[in-house]
Amino acid sequence: xxxxxxxxxxxxxxxxxxxxxxxxxxxxxxxxxxxxxxxxxxxxxxxxxxxxxxxxxxxxxxxxxxxxxxxxxxxxxxxxxxxxxxxxxxxxxxxxxxxxxxxxxxxxxxxxxxxxxxxxxxxxxxxxxxxxxxxxxxxxxxxxxxxxxxxxxxxxxxxxxxxxxxxxxxxxxxxxxxxxxxxxxxxxxxxxxxxxxxxxxxxxxxxxxxxxxxxxxxxxxxxxxxxxxxxxxxxxxxxxxxxxxxxxxxxxxxxxxxxxxxxxxxxxxxxxxxxxxxxxxxxxxxxxxxxxxxxxxxxxxxxxxxxxxxxxxxxxxxxxxxxxxxxxxxxxxxxxxxxxxxxxxxxxxxxxxxxxxxxxxxxxxxxxxxxxxxxxxxxxxxxxxxxxxxxxxxxxxxxxxxxxxxxxxxxxxxxxxxxxxxxxxxxxxxxxxxxxxxxxxxxxxxxxxxxxxxxxxxxxxxxxxxxxxxxxxxxxxx
Amino acid sequence: xxxxxxxxxxxxxxxxxxxxxxxxxxxxxxxxxxxxxxxxxxxxxxxxxxxxxxxxxxxxxxxxxxxxxxxxxxxxxxxxxxxxxxxxxxxxxxxxxxxxxxxxxxxxxxxxxxxxxxxxxxxxxxxxxxxxxxxxxxxxxxxxxxxxxxxxxxxxxxxxxxxxxxxxxxxxxxxxxxxxxxxxxxxxxxxxxxxxxxxxxxxxxxxxxxxxxxxxxxxxxxxxxxxxxxxxxxxxxxxxxxxxxxxxxxxxxxxxxxxxxxxxxxxxxxxxxxxxxxxxxxxxxxxxxxxxxxxxxxxxxxxxxxxxxxxxxxxxxxxxxxxxxxxxxxxxxxxxxxxxxxxxxxxxxxxxxxxxxxxxxxxxxxxxxxxxxxxxxxxxxxxxxxxxxx
Ligand SMILES: Cc1cc2nc3c(=O)[nH]c(=O)nc-3n(C[C@H](O)[C@H](O)[C@H](O)COP(=O)(O)OP(=O)(O)OC[C@H]3O[C@@H](n4cnc5c(N)ncnc54)[C@H](O)[C@@H]3O)c2cc1C
Ligand code: SF4
Ligand code: SF4
Numbered sequence: 001x002x003x004x005x006x007x008x009x010x011x012x013x014x015x016x017x018x019x020x021x022x023x024x025x026x027x028x029x030x031x032x033x034x035x036x037x038x039x040x041x042x043x044x045x046x047x048x049x050x051x052x053x054x055x056x057x058x059x060x061x062x063x064x065x066x067x068x069x070x071x072x073x074x075x076x077x078x079x080x081x082x083x084x085x086x087x088x089x090x091x092x093x094x095x096x097x098x099x100x101x102x103x104x105x106x107x108x109x110x111x112x113x114x115x116x117x118x119x120x121x122x123x124x125x126x127x128x129x130x131x132x133x134x135x136x137x138x139x140x141x142x143x144x145x146x147x148x149x150x151x152x153x154x155x156x157x158x159x160x161x162x163x164x165x166x167x168x169x170x171x172x173x174x175x176x177x178x179x180x181x182x183x184x185x186x187x188x189x190x191x192x193x194x195x196x197x198x199x200x201x202x203x204x205x206x207x208x209x210x211x212x213x214x215x216x217x218x219x220x221x222x223x224x225x226x227x228x229x230x231x232x233x234x235x236x237x238x239x240x241x242x243x244x245x246x247x248x249x250x251x252x253x254x255x256x257x258x259x260x261x262x263x264x265x266x267x268x269x270x271x272x273x274x275x276x277x278x279x280x281x282x283x284x285x286x287x288x289x290x291x292x293x294x295x296x297x298x299x300x301x302x303x304x305x306x307x308x309x310x311x312x313x314x315x316x317x318x319x320x321x322x323x324x325x326x327x328x329x330x331x332x333x334x335x336x337x338x339x340x341x342x343x344x345x346x347x348x349x350x351x352x353x354x355x356x357x358x359x360x361x362x363x364x365x366x367x368x369x370x371x372x373x374x375x376x377x378x379x380x381x382x383x384x385x386x387x388x389x390x391x392x393x394x395x396x397x398x399x400x401x402x403x404x405x406x407x408x409x410x411x412x413x414x415x416x417x418x419x420x421x422x423x424x425x426x427x428x429x430x431x432x433x434x435x436x437x438x439x440x441x442x443x444x445x446x447x448x449x450x451x452x453x454x455x456x457x458x459x460x461x462x463x464x465x466x467x468x469x470x471x472x473x474x475x476x477x478x
Numbered sequence: 479x480x481x482x483x484x485x486x487x488x489x490x491x492x493x494x495x496x497x498x499x500x501x502x503x504x505x506x507x508x509x510x511x512x513x514x515x516x517x518x519x520x521x522x523x524x525x526x527x528x529x530x531x532x533x534x535x536x537x538x539x540x541x542x543x544x545x546x547x548x549x550x551x552x553x554x555x556x557x558x559x560x561x562x563x564x565x566x567x568x569x570x571x572x573x574x575x576x577x578x579x580x581x582x583x584x585x586x587x588x589x590x591x592x593x594x595x596x597x598x599x600x601x602x603x604x605x606x607x608x609x610x611x612x613x614x615x616x617x618x619x620x621x622x623x624x625x626x627x628x629x630x631x632x633x634x635x636x637x638x639x640x641x642x643x644x645x646x647x648x649x650x651x652x653x654x655x656x657x658x659x660x661x662x663x664x665x666x667x668x669x670x671x672x673x674x675x676x677x678x679x680x681x682x683x684x685x686x687x688x689x690x691x692x693x694x695x696x697x698x699x700x701x702x703x704x705x706x707x708x709x710x711x712x713x714x715x716x717x718x719x720x721x722x723x724x725x726x727x728x729x730x731x732x733x734x735x736x737x738x739x740x741x742x743x744x745x746x747x748x749x750x751x752x753x754x755x756x757x758x759x760x761x762x763x764x765x766x767x768x769x770x771x772x773x774x775x776x777x778x779x780x781x782x783x784x785x786x787x788x789x790x791x792x793x794x795x796x797x798x799x800x801x802x803x804x805x806x807x808x809x810x811x812x813x814x815x816x817x818x819x820x821x822x823x824x825x826x827x828x829x830x831x832x833x834x835x836x837x838x839x840x841x842x843x844x845x846x847x848x849x850x851x852x853x854x855x856x857x858x859x860x861x862x863x864x865x866x867x868x
Pocket of ligand 2: 328331496497498499500501502503504520521524553556557558559560561
């Protein structure tokens with residue numbers, strides 16, 4: 001090849017990163033997927049080690065007008081990290097250092113690729129943890145948590161990611177490095193930090209994150225209530241909150257979920273039950289004791305079969321292991337799943353759950369419900385085998401029905417998994433054209449060239465569209 | 479770009495479909511932990527298998543991705559969907575060994591020696607002599623091999639002790655200690671002759687299934703009767719327990735059902751172990767992957783140890799130490815990086831002395847300066863010291 005050959009984007013990335021840039025076909029395909037059902041193929045995968053390298057990559061992408069997508073651990077459930085438009089994938093996985101732990105101010109600075117649970121484990125010896133605990137916490141990255149404003153079972157009492165992130169160093173889409181937010185309690189000016197959290201990589205790439213440390217509670221009690229009727233369980237959820245208790249976590253699992261979870265953890269989940277509630281109470285011992293008694297009363301009124309109280313940390317950990325591995329255990333029923341993430345008012349839980357089961361029945365699918373009941377965040381899983389002909393149409397029809405039921409009940413589209421690619425074309429159900437136009441303006445202010453994770457969250461041009469399938473961009477497979 | 483060649487992996491279709499790509503296995507995979515790359519993760523490896531199975535072609539890059547797996551099977555215990563990763567990887571390697579140049583002649587030859595006890599003993603003695611003459615470079619990281627080995631003598635026929643290949647040639651003292659602990663329960667120990675030899679685990683890992691089957695048949699013949707067969711090497715134990723599946727015969731299945739990790743057997747006979755009050759400081763338990771993730775009987779080690787000594791747990795959820803049978807010789811760099819994580823965890827634990835029920839892990843960690851023993855070597859020494867006091 002002649003030395004005067006025009007340099008390709010790959011050449012330039014290679015000059016910057018050496019062996020940490022890849023374009024082998026097989027490898028590229030692995031970075032075409034996250035934990036959702038969608039997939040695409042990127043042009044290149046980069047593994048930067050610090051903010052300067054991320055900046056370098058973004059600069060190169062700007063010069064070549066090539067889209068770029070940040071990727072953490074690839075556990076997103078909405079296709080946020082799925083490549084569209086032949087992009088460069090910027091993996092933050094090797095940026096995984098905990099930079100500083102400041103116990104006095106209760107802040108830690110971490111790189112985006114630090115795994116959520118690794119952070120809490122590192123904080124354990126000091127008596128602290130990072131409160132947002134997505135069920136994927138053993139593997140998802142803090143950067144991904146920030147980008148999706150992720151929640152978790154314990155966010156019922158503690159709030160989601162945005163309540164626990166004080167500042168972020170960000171490489172903006174124009175390759176400028178800025179720090180959004182600050183460690184002072186009330187930063188002046190617009191809360192750009194708040195805007196960035198939940199922006200799913202469309203407003204730049206977080207390269208350092210300041211997280212708030214939460215002290216471990218003095219006392220914790222974990223209870224498992226079982227019900228012979230799903231509706232009783234759902235009613236008990238509201239009853240617990242109405243009794244004035246805000247549990248640290250309040251999770252519901254239905255019969256199908258219990259079966260697949262128990263097959264993995266052997267924690268003694270009641271496989272006969274129609275539903276169980278996993279309730280966690282934390283705080284000072286006296287208050288926790290009193291709350292346990294109240295919950296026992298509620299359980300009786302709502303026909304709970306039994307109330308099991310974890311006797312020690314091992315039993316507690318085992319019960320949680322079951323809950324946290326639920327999505328991953330679906331293949332025990334069917335090898336593929338499509339998952340929704342709507343939030344409905346607690347008072348409508350019974351009604352919407354019934355509609356979920358009806359939708360599954362109508363399209364001859366299996367519905368599995370395992371979700372954050374305390375804040376009405378449903379996670380109906382439609383389990384299927386993609387090898388069955390015609391199955392995808394049925395899955396999408398049932399999904400549409402579930403979304404419609406949730407919206408009709410006054411709910412929202414996504415509780416915590418983000419919009420990404422998968423829920424993008426449902427946005428018009430929630431927002432008017434004017435709303436979406438305004439959101440697009442905000443996005444443009446950050447990314448006028450449209451290179452940062454394009455075609456995610458907002459439909460392109462933010463025009464309304466009706467059906468999910470028709471609008472999946474070219475090059476993406478479901 | 480490397481050359482493509484035709485290949486059919488022959489992995490069970492349902493097994494291949496059973497991965498939902500959730501990624502929950504990633505942090506439990508040693509090679510992902512040190513690379514942070516999908517190609518070195520269980521999820522990635524499964525996706526690669528799917529690609530190759532669908533296309534019917536592979537290339538050297540694919541082989542190198544498959545070969546970089548330690549086959550520790552930590553992903554299996556972590557996977558909520560029960561994806562049978564170990565068998566899938568074994569099938570893949572068998573197909574690669576059969577259909578491609580994955581296992582070159584010289585490597586096959588090396589594996590063959592394991593099944594030839596006399597040659598192995600001779601070779602080992604040669605290495606031992608060369609080591610004394612300082613002619614073996616230390617970067618080869620071989621353990622110091624004994625010049626002379628005392629012969630083990632049978633003491634009855636209540637249980638068998640499986641002695642294996644490398645371990646018998648290099649670490650017979652461990653067998654001797656294990657034997658004494660078993661005997662301390664009152665049981666008589668029977669030994670297979672020289673003909674039992676190698677269990678074939680390394681052959682299965684390398685994809686040399688046919689050879690492994692031959693070895694399995696030989697082993698089965700060497701253990702007549704119905705008495706339990708005790709194994710003090712987690713890797714060998716896992717393999718012997720799998721003979722039923724490997725050979726698919728009722729005879730092999732019956733053999734496998736007689737196999738116990740020696741700790742499993744002792745845990746059932748705790749009341750027969752000598753009662754001793756010892757005030758030893760607690761010891762760190764490092765679980766061999768093939769005990770924890772394959773046999774899933776690592777708790778038994780604690781039950782036995784705790785009769786005599788306290789145990790300290792590591793905080794890495796049973797992440798592999800990097801030994802992986804032949805892995806540490808074939809991939810020394812990755813193996814050392816994986817080991818570094820283990821060393822860090824050992825440092826954090828507050829303990830100093832480690833026990834591990836697998837010769838491979840012992841050697842691999844010893845080379846990094848860890849003070850490590852087989853759990854039953856420690857128990858044996860505690861019992862011996864107490865006897866002396868009396
Ligand atoms: C089994 C399972 C259980 C789950 N449970 C929960 C749950 O309880 N609650 C919940 O909220 N979610 C849950 N999720 C979804 C998912 O784990 C979270 O959304 C998680 O935060 C994603 O993190 P990640 O590192 O995998 O991100 P990825 O999937 O890699 O990326 C997600 C999005 O973040 C962007 N991104 C990643 N890193 C950066 C960065 N540094 N800067 C800017 N943008 C970035 C990507 O471009 C993408 O749009 C679950 C997923 C699975 C598979
Ligand atoms: S192997 Fe299991 S844990 Fe790993 S990604 Fe697949 S389903 Fe999830
Ligand atoms: S067997 Fe071990 S090294 Fe191989 S993919 Fe599974 S966890 Fe990783």
